[in-house]
Amino acid sequence: xxxxxxxxKFRILKIGQSMTLQCxxxxxxxxxxxYRQDPGMGLKLIYYSVGAGITDKGEVPNGYNVSRSTTEDFxxxxxxxxxxxxxxxxxxxxxxxxxxxxGPGTRLLVL
Amino acid sequence: xxxxxxxxxxxxxxxxxxxxxxxxxSTTLSNIQWYKQxxxxxxxxxxxxxxxxxxKKQKRLTFQFGEAKKNSSLHITATQTTDVGTYFCAAGGGxxxxxxxxxxxxxxxx
Numbered sequence: 001x002x003x004x005x006x007x008x009k010f011r012i013l014k015i016g017q018s019m020t021l022q023c024x025x026x027x028x029x030x031x032x033x034x035y036r037q038d039p040g041m042g043l044k045l046i047y048y049s050v051g052a053g054i055t056d057k058g059e060v061p062n063g064y065n066v067s068r069s070t071t072e073d074f075x076x077x078x079x080x081x082x083x084x085x086x087x088x089x090x091x092x093x094x095x096x097x098x099x100x101x102x103g104p105g106t107r108l109l110v111l
Numbered sequence: 112x113x114x115x116x117x118x119x120x121x122x123x124x125x126x127x128x129x130x131x132x133x134x135x136x137s138t139t140l141s142n143i144q145w146y147k148q149x150x151x152x153x154x155x156x157x158x159x160x161x162x163x164x165x166x167k168k169q170k171r172l173t174f175q176f177g178e179a180k181k182n183s184s185l186h187i188t189a190t191q192t193t194d195v196g197t198y199f200c201a202a203g204g205g206x207x208x209x210x211x212x213x214x215x216x217x218x219x220x221x
Contacts, residue, residue: 033208042199042213043154058208090153099144100201100209102153 023091117212
């Protein structure tokens, strides 16, 4: 099993550009999460999903959108990139309320 | 919403010294998890505590869950350079979300 995979690993965006961060898990987990981690800081929950077709906002959802059309995939969309969205983005998945498995992260720089 | 306070924010130790990080909540937790994030890496699950007063050990790491299930600690005996990283506690309150503490960044001087 590959676990949780994220693409791309690194991206530079110009202000106002849009992009989709991809996340895929092969553990058949119902729960998936998107976090952002600013330099030297903790994890902030952006959005999460408890199953295909169900998504909900986390602590910092503004400027982001998600969809969950399949159990495996949980893409995160940035529509109008802003410098404040410069961060490392982690996707995670879990089975019910158990261990969260994190992907390797996407490092995003908005200039 | 639920919050967990984690202290200290930073800890610098000499190799061989002990290290402890603490996690506190104002509400009773259903469980608590601990994660380690190496520099430049992603959080990796270490352990989950569920029972009141529970103590679990992993080699030099000792994890405790308070009797009231409102606090937890991670203690590392005789730190090594491989212990470097940020340690996060994450509280499970019965919902589908975990609430992460801000983490304790550990540096070890060889």
